[in-house]
Structures are given as structure tokens and as C-alpha cells.
Amino acid sequence: MISETTLEIDLSALKNNYAVLRSKIPSKTLLLAVVKAFAYGSDAIVVAKFLENLGADYFAVAYVSEGIALRNAGLKTPILVLHPQSVNFKKAIEYKLEPSLYSEKVLTTFLAVAVEMNQTAFPVHIKFNTGLNRLGFSTSATADTAAILARESALSVKSVFSHLAASEDLQERNFTAKQIDTFSKTCNVFEGIYGKVPIRHLCNTSGVINYPEAAFEMVRCGIGLYGFGNSAKNNFNLMPVLALKTVISQIHDLKKGESVGYNRGYIAADSKKIATLPIGHADGIGRQYGNGVGSVNIHGQKAPIVGNVCMDMVMVDISQIDCKEGDSVVVFDSFTTAEQLAESAQTISYELLTSLSQRIKRSIIES
Ligand SMILES: *Cc1c(COP(=O)(O)O)cnc(C)c1O
Numbered sequence: 001m002i003s004e005t006t007l008e009i010d011l012s013a014l015k016n017n018y019a020v021l022r023s024k025i026p027s028k029t030l031l032l033a034v035v036k037a038f039a040y041g042s043d044a045i046v047v048a049k050f051l052e053n054l055g056a057d058y059f060a061v062a063y064v065s066e067g068i069a070l071r072n073a074g075l076k077t078p079i080l081v082l083h084p085q086s087v088n089f090k091k092a093i094e095y096k097l098e099p100s101l102y103s104e105k106v107l108t109t110f111l112a113v114a115v116e117m118n119q120t121a122f123p124v125h126i127k128f129n130t131g132l133n134r135l136g137f138s139t140s141a142t143a144d145t146a147a148i149l150a151r152e153s154a155l156s157v158k159s160v161f162s163h164l165a166a167s168e169d170l171q172e173r174n175f176t177a178k179q180i181d182t183f184s185k186t187c188n189v190f191e192g193i194y195g196k197v198p199i200r201h202l203c204n205t206s207g208v209i210n211y212p213e214a215a216f217e218m219v220r221c222g223i224g225l226y227g228f229g230n231s232a233k234n235n236f237n238l239m240p241v242l243a244l245k246t247v248i249s250q251i252h253d254l255k256k257g258e259s260v261g262y263n264r265g266y267i268a269a270d271s272k273k274i275a276t277l278p279i280g281h282a283d284g285i286g287r288q289y290g291n292g293v294g295s296v297n298i299h300g301q302k303a304p305i306v307g308n309v310c311m312d313m314v315m316v317d318i319s320q321i322d323c324k325e326g327d328s329v330v331v332f333d334s335f336t337t338a339e340q341l342a343e344s345a346q347t348i349s350y351e352l353l354t355s356l357s358q359r360i361k362r363s364i365i366e367s
Pocket residue numbers: 034082163203204205206220221222223224
């Protein structure tokens with residue numbers, strides 16, 4: 001029974017997805033679980049602890065503050081920080097959070113902090129740009145970078161990595177093949193000069209699904225753990241971990257010509273029954289879902305959002321549905337998924353999930 005807006009986190013689905021992704025890679029390949037952005041809108045601490053117990057080899061977050069929260073919660077597994085900011089480098093070292101070093105400037109700055117803090121062999125990860133053009137050393141800087149790192153005892157390169165630009169898009173197969181090849185060659189040059197062989201990793205979830213031959217020694221999985229693969233049609237046996245549920249606060253009977261919500265966004269073409277729900281754009285259901293674009297499910301029937309999405313509420317058309325105030329409403333679950341709702345508004349599951357506000361109550365389910 002749902003009595004307020006609730007995000008259910010299904011740990012058995014998470015366990016299933018972890019096993020599915022593991023089954024796609026060789027048994028010796030490490031699995032890094034990406035738990036940035038509150039573990040894709042869920043609950044990073046709950047998810048990371050659960051995955052740590054299942055044997056996840058590594059975690060990744062975007063920022064140092066996210067890593068600190070995990071350390072404060074008792075996580076012991078190595079944590080890679082994908083996009084650390086230099087202002088937080090000291091904290092990163094204090095909390096044993098391993099930075100991605102992606103440019104000479106970032107490397108030099110981090111090195112200076114590590115030396116100042118008397119570190120030896122502090123674990124770092126070197127990121128190369130192989131085509132995404134977001135973060136990463138130029139591959140032409142590989143030899144110089146490896147040479148700098150080879151003579152610095154304060155740092156130890158745990159891994160060399162890069163990120164695929166279009167792993168989910170098989171139309172871009174040739175581009176991806178080129179990225180894989182560039183990465184592989186870059187690693188060889190790096191290892192030759194650095195003298196040790198760090199872990200290599202390139203694939204995200206779609207990479208694991210479409211290019212398992214490029215798993216190298218580790219893969220980085222985010223969205224797949226939460227239940228989504230490349231597309232609604234191509235989700236393998238992944239199961240959505242998150243279900244967003246709410247309740248009907250109030251029902252209004254509208255006469256023809258009456259309107260709903262701000263700016264009279266919806267005008268009833270004839271008599272209608274409208275339900276108000278306690279969830280709005282401040283909860284992560286953006287205004288793009290308004291005016292008939294998105295819908296919810298009530299007793300298995302579709303109720304479109306009418307009018308403009310408010311900060312704390314949406315109104316839905318329940319004219320054809322037998323329901324009453326206090327009844328449960330499904331915004332998304334494993335049947336009508338977050339991916340489908342996201343697609344209705346031309347966005348992706350990643351955006352919908354990570355937009356879910358921290359004020360929504362989380363509830364852990366182990367079905
Ligand atoms: C977010 C992120 C991932 C996870 O990608 P998914 O598609 O969610 O599996 C992997 N690597 C990097 C560098 C990322 O930023």
C-alpha cells in the first residue's frame with residue numbers, strides 16, 4: 001500500500017542485473033559499478049553496499065563529495081572519481097578516492113598535492129580521449145604522460161581508460177571499432193614506457209552488450225545495473241530496479257470548457273474526471289511530460305498528464321478509470337518502464353532517473 005510518493009528500489013532486480021552483466025564478460029574481468037548521481041537517482045549508499053557484498057570490484061562516482069559519502073557509509077572497495085575538481089584533491093587523498101587524471105594540468109596539480117601530503121604510490125587512473133572529445137589526455141601525449149608518471153613515486157597508475165562515444169549505436173560500429181583500436185594501441189605505448197601494466201577499461205553498459213570483445217581487464221557499468229540496456233527492445237534480461245509510485249490526492253469533475261492548472265493548460269472538451277497527484281517538476285517529472293506527453297498508470301490503465309506540470313503536483317485524466325482518492329498510482333515500474341516514460345518526452349532513462357528528487361521517499365524492496 002502506497003501512502004505517499006515513493007521510489008521503490010528492488011534489490012533482487014539489482015542482483016539479477018549484476019549477474020546478467022557479469023555473464024557477458026569473462027570471469028576474470030573486473031566489474032566497476034557506476035554509482036554517480038545517487039546511483040542513477042536511487043540511493044548510492046544502499047546500492048553500493050549491496051553491490052559490495054555481491055563482489056563488485058570497483059566503484060565510480062563523478063565527484064569527490066559523492067565518494068566521501070560512500071566512505072562515510074563504510075564502503076571499503078576502491079572508488080574511482082571520474083571528474084574530480086582540483087579544489088577537492090586533498091579530500092580525495094584523505095578519503096582514499098582515486099582520481100581520473102585527464103590532462104597535464106590535472107596531473108601536475110594532483111601530483112603536487114600528493115607530494116605535499118607525503119604520499120607514495122597513491123592510486124590514480126589515466127584517461128585518454130579516443131574520440132568522445134569530453135575529458136582525456138590526447139593520445140599523442142601518451143609517451144610523455146607515461147614518462148612523467150614512471151618517475152613519480154607519489155603516484156601509482158592503477159588503470160588506463162577511455163570512454164566510448166556511441167557504444168549503443170550500431171550505425172556507428174566503424175567509429176567504435178576505431179576507438180577500440182586507438183585505445184588498445186595507446187595502452188601498449190603507455191605500458192611500454194611506464195613499465196608496469198595497469199588495468200585497462202573502455203566499455204560502459206552498451207559497450208559490454210555490443211562490444212564484449214573490448215572488455216579488456218575491467219568494464220564500467222551504470223545504467224545496466226539499474227535495468228536498462230540499449231533500448232526498450234534490447235534489454236536482455238535486465239530488470240528495472242526502480243519503481244516510482246504515488247497516490248491520488250483529490251478528484252475533480254470538470255464540465256465542458258473548464259480548465260486545469262496554471263495558464264489553463266488543459267481545457268475539457270466535454271465532461272472529464274481529473275485526479276491530482278503529489279508529484280511535480282520539483283520531484284523530477286519535468287514540464288516536458290505535461291500536456292498529454294507523459295502518462296501514469298492507475299489500476300493498470302493509462303492516465304495522461306493534462307495541463308502543465310506544477311512544482312509539486314500533476315493532474316491526470318481519469319475519465320475512463322474507476323478509481324478514488326487515496327488509490328495507488330504507478331508513474332513507472334517494471335511493466336511501464338522509466339525508459340518508456342522518458343522516450344515519450346524524447347529523453348532517455350538516464351535523465352529521468354537522475355532527475356528524481358532527494359525529497360522522494362525511498363523504499364527498499366527485496367522481492
Ligand atoms: C557514467 C559513465 C559510465 C556508465 O555508463 P552507462 O552507460 O550508464 O553504463 C561509464 N564510464 C564513464 C566515464 C561514465 O561517465
